[in-house]
Amino acid sequence: MDWLIEFPAMDTDRLTALKKTIDLGFRNFTRANGDMFETALYPVQWFMYRVEQLLTSSPWPLVILAFAVIAWLASRSPKITFGVIITLLLIGYFDMWEDTMKTIAMTVVATILAIIVGIPIGILMGRSNKIQAVLNPILDVMQTMPSFVYLIPVVMLLGIGRVPGLIAVMVYAIPPIIRLTNLGIRLVDKDVLEAADAFGSSNWQRLKNVQMPLALPTIMAGVNQTIMMALAMVVVASMIGVQGLGLPVLKAISNQYFTLGIFNGLAIVGIAIIFDRTSQAYGKRLQKHLEVVHG
Amino acid sequence: MVEQSEEIGISVRNLYKIFGPNPEAYIDAVKGGMSKTELNDKHNHVLGLKDINIDMPGGGIQVVMGLSGSGKSTLIRHINRLIDPTIGEVIVGDDDVVKMNENELREFRRHKTAMVFQKFALLPHRTVLENAVYGLEIQGLPREEQEKQARRWITRVGLDGFEDNFPNQLSGGMQQRVGLARALTNDAPILLMDEAFSALDPLIRMDMQTVLLDLQKEIRKTVVFITHDLDEALRLGDRIAILRDGEVVQQGTKQEIVLHPADEYISSFVREVNRGRVISVDMVVKPLSGEPQGMAVKSGTVLEVAAKKMTDSNTSMAHVTDASGKPVGALDIHDVISAMVTPVDHEDAAA
Numbered sequence: 001m002d003w004l005i006e007f008p009a010m011d012t013d014r015l016t017a018l019k020k021t022i023d024l025g026f027r028n029f030t031r032a033n034g035d036m037f038e039t040a041l042y043p044v045q046w047f048m049y050r051v052e053q054l055l056t057s058s059p060w061p062l063v064i065l066a067f068a069v070i071a072w073l074a075s076r077s078p079k080i081t082f083g084v085i086i087t088l089l090l091i092g093y094f095d096m097w098e099d100t101m102k103t104i105a106m107t108v109v110a111t112i113l114a115i116i117v118g119i120p121i122g123i124l125m126g127r128s129n130k131i132q133a134v135l136n137p138i139l140d141v142m143q144t145m146p147s148f149v150y151l152i153p154v155v156m157l158l159g160i161g162r163v164p165g166l167i168a169v170m171v172y173a174i175p176p177i178i179r180l181t182n183l184g185i186r187l188v189d190k191d192v193l194e195a196a197d198a199f200g201s202s203n204w205q206r207l208k209n210v211q212m213p214l215a216l217p218t219i220m221a222g223v224n225q226t227i228m229m230a231l232a233m234v235v236v237a238s239m240i241g242v243q244g245l246g247l248p249v250l251k252a253i254s255n256q257y258f259t260l261g262i263f264n265g266l267a268i269v270g271i272a273i274i275f276d277r278t279s280q281a282y283g284k285r286l287q288k289h290l291e292v293v294h295g
Numbered sequence: 296m297v298e299q300s301e302e303i304g305i306s307v308r309n310l311y312k313i314f315g316p317n318p319e320a321y322i323d324a325v326k327g328g329m330s331k332t333e334l335n336d337k338h339n340h341v342l343g344l345k346d347i348n349i350d351m352p353g354g355g356i357q358v359v360m361g362l363s364g365s366g367k368s369t370l371i372r373h374i375n376r377l378i379d380p381t382i383g384e385v386i387v388g389d390d391d392v393v394k395m396n397e398n399e400l401r402e403f404r405r406h407k408t409a410m411v412f413q414k415f416a417l418l419p420h421r422t423v424l425e426n427a428v429y430g431l432e433i434q435g436l437p438r439e440e441q442e443k444q445a446r447r448w449i450t451r452v453g454l455d456g457f458e459d460n461f462p463n464q465l466s467g468g469m470q471q472r473v474g475l476a477r478a479l480t481n482d483a484p485i486l487l488m489d490e491a492f493s494a495l496d497p498l499i500r501m502d503m504q505t506v507l508l509d510l511q512k513e514i515r516k517t518v519v520f521i522t523h524d525l526d527e528a529l530r531l532g533d534r535i536a537i538l539r540d541g542e543v544v545q546q547g548t549k550q551e552i553v554l555h556p557a558d559e560y561i562s563s564f565v566r567e568v569n570r571g572r573v574i575s576v577d578m579v580v581k582p583l584s585g586e587p588q589g590m591a592v593k594s595g596t597v598l599e600v601a602a603k604k605m606t607d608s609n610t611s612m613a614h615v616t617d618a619s620g621k622p623v624g625a626l627d628i629h630d631v632i633s634a635m636v637t638p639v640d641h642e643d644a645a646a
Contacts, residue, residue, distance in 0.1 A: 189416075191412060191414050191415075191416040192416050192417070192418060192419075194377060194412070194416065195410065195412055195416035195417075195418075196429075197377060197404070198375055198377060198404060198408070198409075198410040198412075198487075199404060199405065199409070199410070199429055199430045199433050199481065200401045200402065200403075200404035200405030200406075200430075200433055200434075201401075201433055202401060202433075205433055209418070209429075209432075210418065213418075213420045214418075214419070214420065
């Protein structure tokens with residue numbers, strides 16, 4: 001009755017052979033194509049480098065001012081703008097300025113990439129049930145797969161460093177923007193779409209004038225989620241050589257430096273709150289036309 | 296009615312619409328007399344429209360009336376092909392809308408039709424002005440021209456000063472004025488109105504009907520107006536078609552429908568109608584015998600007005616005059632009043 005207690009698994013030799021074949025296949029693929037990917041990602045690397053340079057080598061008062069202005073333009077809320085300034089001053093005072101700027105650079109670039117790639121995919125998904133049926137399970141896998149697993153193929157393909165980290169972060173953070181773009185487009189009022197058709201809108205005019213503007217608040221919720229996921233992944237990505245606030249956290253875990261861990265953790269919380277409140281306030285402002293209702 | 300060059304008639308011919316996964320398969324059966332119930336119960340397809348034939352003259356208001364589920368909204372959507380027919384023809388001017396390809400259809404919708412919707416269907420993120428220019432913006436006109444046209448119509452429907460408001464800030468009646476302004480700004484010869492006033496309060500609805508009738512005197516568009524309200528149909532319609540279960544049960548002028556309802560279904564509707572406001576003196580006029588007597592009443596005057604004029608001047612006889620003022624018949628107050636009060640029964644009307 002052994003086979004009832006022990007699961008009759010594939011025998012070890014065959015399993016090993018299977019894993020080896022897949023690994024070897026992928027390794028050959030990366031050897032053959034790794035350089036090509038690196039070349040293709042060169043613009044991303046350049047962009048990433050410039051953003052990081054800009055944030056780390058500019059005078060800190062200027063950087064704080066810039067963040068305050070962006071927060072003000074997005075939210076028009078003195079409370080949020082003031083919060084941004086205080087948070088950044090505290091982070092600087094506790095000597096985490098440079099790491100924080102690196103993390104912000106990584107998060108911003110990953111989010112921009114996720115938006116550039118994710119919104120068109122979300123639009124396609126919103127327009128076709130077939131594409132939705134194919135993409136939905138893939139997104140499910142992406143969202144439930146442990147985040148560490150993302151690192152493996154990326155490292156094999158691109159090695160360690162900033163750009164592989166960026167790609168891992170982007171891939172991890174992209175599902176919400178795709179899903180919520182899809183949802184936003186599908187939630188657009190059928191009557192309004194019919195009106196757009198009745199006036200002879202082309203597909204592009206329909207998308208530009210009706211679907212995108214009406215889906216925008218939902219898409220902004222997706223952007224907000226994507227930023228939060230990117231921030232979470234930035235810490236994990238420090239394992240493959242991404243600099244920033246994740247690295248001290250990693251060091252704190254392996255050496256049991258409690259305070260170091262807490263400080264850097266709190267800095268991440270701080271910038272998470274900045275991003276979250278600012279992007280949410282911006283999303284709300286986009287819905288201004290819905291607020292004033294005829295009584 | 297003087298025919299103007301831009302007045303385009305619409306003619307719907309042998310139009311069938313069956314909803315379901317495989318509508319073509321049941322066309323012959325439906326033509327052969329399969330009922331809506333049988334099609335639904337046994338074959339899981341819904342018969343939307345059955346053998347519709349309506350000729351809508353250019354420059355007039357054609358009302359399509361029916362209760363919910365009668366297929367009237369489906370029918371109006373065939374005119375600009377928001378819904379494709381299963382078979383049939385929709386001839387607008389000289390073109391069959393059903394045969395148009397995607398590009399032709401888009402151009403047709405841009406330049407030949409404009410539509411007003413029951414639930415307004417305004418763009419909530421755009422102001423009144425930005426909503427009104429929508430049709431012209433789609434056509435790619437210069438912005439100045441768009442706004443010039445839009446402002447003119449916004450003023451004409453009585454929304455002056457609300458150009459920069461969002462639809463959400465306006466009442467239902469005002470939102471539908473925006474819908475009307477948007478459609479009129481498009482300056483298309485055909486105006487499709489799908490239960491345009493049904494969502495409004497009765498008083499505002501009356502008000503909007505007046506706006507439409509006033510506008511129609513100057514714009515002379517071919518208006519197709521869908522409604523479930525007989526009073527609205529009688530007030531607006533030059534011609535009325537009544538739909539029931541996807542079939543036209545009667546069509547004609549309002550007087551024809553009120554005086555000669557085709558069946559029990561329609562006579563049950565028209566029994567409640569204020570006949571004095573619908574029937575004109577031409578229906579009760581008698582041939583002139585000798586000299587025209589009493590006062591002159593213009594041809595086309597409704598009974599209520601004629602009765603009031605005659606009682607005011609205390610006369611029991613009058614004569615009807617045509618457009619040039621020539622007497623064409625004699626009018627007896629007795630006939631006028633009896634035509635106003637007689638309840639219409641299907642049996643009587645048929646007799």
